[in-house]
Amino acid sequence: MTKIWIDAGHGGKDSGATGNGLVEKNWVLSVANQLQSELVKAGFEVGMTRTNDTFYELSDRAKKANSFKADLFISIHFNAGGGKGFEDYIYTSTPAGTVESQKIIHKNIIAKITKHGMRDRGMKRANFAVLRETAMDAILLEAGFCDSSDATILAKKAYQTDFCAGIISGVQELFGTPVTKYRAGKYLTSNDAISGKNIKGYLEAGTKVFVYKETAKTLNLTTTKGVPGSWVLKTEVNTGKR
Structure with a gap:
């Protein structure tokens, strides 16, 4: 860490x-x-x-x-x-x-x-x-x-x-931003993350990520700095809801 x-x-x-x-x-x-x-x-x-x-x-x-x-x-x-x-x-x-x-x-x-x-x-x-x-x-x-x-x-x-x-x-x-406690769902688009639809996988606990882009409700997290990644709902990071 x-x-x-x-x-x-x-x-x-x-x-x-x-x-x-x-x-x-x-x-x-x-x-x-x-x-x-x-x-x-x-x-x-x-x-x-x-x-x-x-x-x-x-x-x-x-x-x-x-x-x-x-x-x-x-x-x-x-x-x-x-x-x-x-x-x-x-x-x-x-x-x-x-x-x-x-x-x-x-x-x-x-x-x-x-x-x-x-x-x-x-x-x-x-x-x-x-x-x-x-x-x-x-x-x-x-x-x-x-x-x-x-x-x-x-x-x-x-x-x-x-x-x-x-x-x-x-x-x-x-x-980067460590996701340390639980896993967060990975979504293709910001709207997918908000709706909870079309989940593509998970960012596992302990994954080291970087914030590529941010909206009011979502984050685009990437494991490669400067490269677009996948979207997650801010409220779900470190909660393990999905």
């Missing part, structure tokens, strides 16, 4: 950035807990640096993720310093695969959060310890600036939910 490590920045004696009533250590922990819950529902194994208001040194954060043997490390933060917008970072010297991971995660987050008015500050690189000392692909996310007009956006629950949704979409594009 694909392993994702969530690093909620700061904690304990380290409050992180503050402004307009927002405290970074509290905001990122709330988002991290929401993200953990949603990733587990999506079929990923998730480890976390912290689940409460605890301080960890930067090197310890990397060590915990390395011991977990995570496939991806995601560090969650927000910014201060007078700017505006979302940005993300990977290590200054990094493999091509990490660069591609950054592109995919950045694209998916931006697709979810721009409707809230959050500016795209782009993809960047930095010599941050949690990026340098982790053994897997690692990305650090800066969700916005708490000391600018971004604070109004950051405070909205809808923004936090969409921020998480963007991360999840990026992770699913990178690793």
